[in-house]
Ligand SMILES: NC(=O)C1=CN([C@@H]2O[C@H](COP(=O)(O)OP(=O)(O)OC[C@H]3O[C@@H](n4cnc5c(N)ncnc54)[C@H](OP(=O)(O)O)[C@@H]3O)[C@@H](O)[C@H]2O)C=CC1
Ligand SMILES: CC(=O)[C@@H](O)[C@H](O)COP(=O)(O)O
């Protein structure tokens with residue numbers, strides 16, 4: 578069961594935890610490709626340790642630095658726009674972990690699927706932008722898309738042994754983020770430092786802001802629709818502040834299965850990389866006596882409007898989720914630069930949903946055009 582991996586985004590939160598899993602299981606995993614955008618020092622360190630055949634540094638200005646460090650180790654170094662899409666096609670790879678953030682994950686994932694590589698999917702934006710196209714392509718090429726996202730891994734783990742049984746609904750759990758229970762008056766003036774303090778998970782900046790605004794849960798609703806072939810009314814979101822139950826599936830007899838454990842992304846990463854096997858691990862174990870109560874409540878979609886936008890995008894279909902995704906990427910980047918306020922992120926997304934050209938049955942080229950148009954319009958947004 579040797580897995581020869583390309584890890585796209587190896588220097589990020591998911592990428593570094595994936596390399597911990599790899600390091601603990603050297604008989605099972607081989608690293609063929611590592612990629613990064615800006616963190617050349619860490620990429621060089623990872624390459625020296627894991628000895629891939631190839632690395633990609635997406636920022637072209639850093640190519641010389643990475644090349645001169647890795648040339649003596651006989652590790653090939655690439656850069657440039659098309660590099661990710663070409664390296665994922667290498668013969669020696671059989672699985673690609675998409676641990677890079679944002680829309681940038683879409684085109685390399687499509688290239689990997691076309692080349693017949695199984696996908697361990699962390700980059701939820703790929704399915705948000707073009708879920709129908711990507712899942713159809715995977716089916717056509719007999720490629721598995723194995724979820725890494727903790728909620729989707731939980732659902733997938735509940736479904737193992739049940740694939741013949743219809744799902745009545747799934748229950749996606751949400752932590753509620755750092756601003757759970759807060760009203761709009763409070764949210765008006767929150768800072769990025771407050772928003773970057775997730776109560777349970779340590780993650781990259783973009784997804785942490787998405788969690789604070791409930792956009793992450795919205796993106797996950799769309800991701801779940803495409804991964805598990807659901808209609809929007811089969812997807813319920815429940816706030817569960819402890820993040821111990823990672824999500825649930827309700828079957829047609831009313832029985833509910835839940836997957837639980839401490840919030841530790843190494844568990845779903847490892848399961849996606851080793852599926853169908855479960856590998857032994859020394860990750861900390863859950864202790865029931867430390868969690869005397871697990872609590873649940875409804876999400877407040879009047880205050881956290883982004884979750885509602887995601888359901889709206891699903892009901893409109895076409896390229897609407899692609900519009901929401903691009904607008905959200907611009908909104909989060911602007912918030913992180915202190916250019917807009919927390920609540921203005923939702924105003925910007927709503928504006929784009931009204932103004933960007935709607936396409937009912939988009940092709941890949943339409944998604945690329947939509948992403949460009951939505952980013953342009955989002956950048957023009959003024960308050
Ligand atoms: N972190 C988590 O626990 C979870 C993450 N996810 C999803 O996984 C994905 C990765 O998240 P996370 O690890 O937190 O993100 P990080 O920001 O920590 O890491 C992102 C990685 O992608 C690279 N990267 C960023 N932008 C680009 C680009 N335009 N082109 C190529 N590479 C790029 C970064 O390189 P560099 O650092 O070198 O600049 C880095 O290696 C996201 O889609 C997120 O939603 C899902 C569930 C949980
Ligand atoms: C770890 C993971 O999968 C994240 O997507 C996490 O779920 C974020 O937490 P919330 O969005 O529920 O706050």
Ligand SMILES: [Mn+2]
Pocket residue numbers: 726727728797
């Ligand atoms: Mn998640």
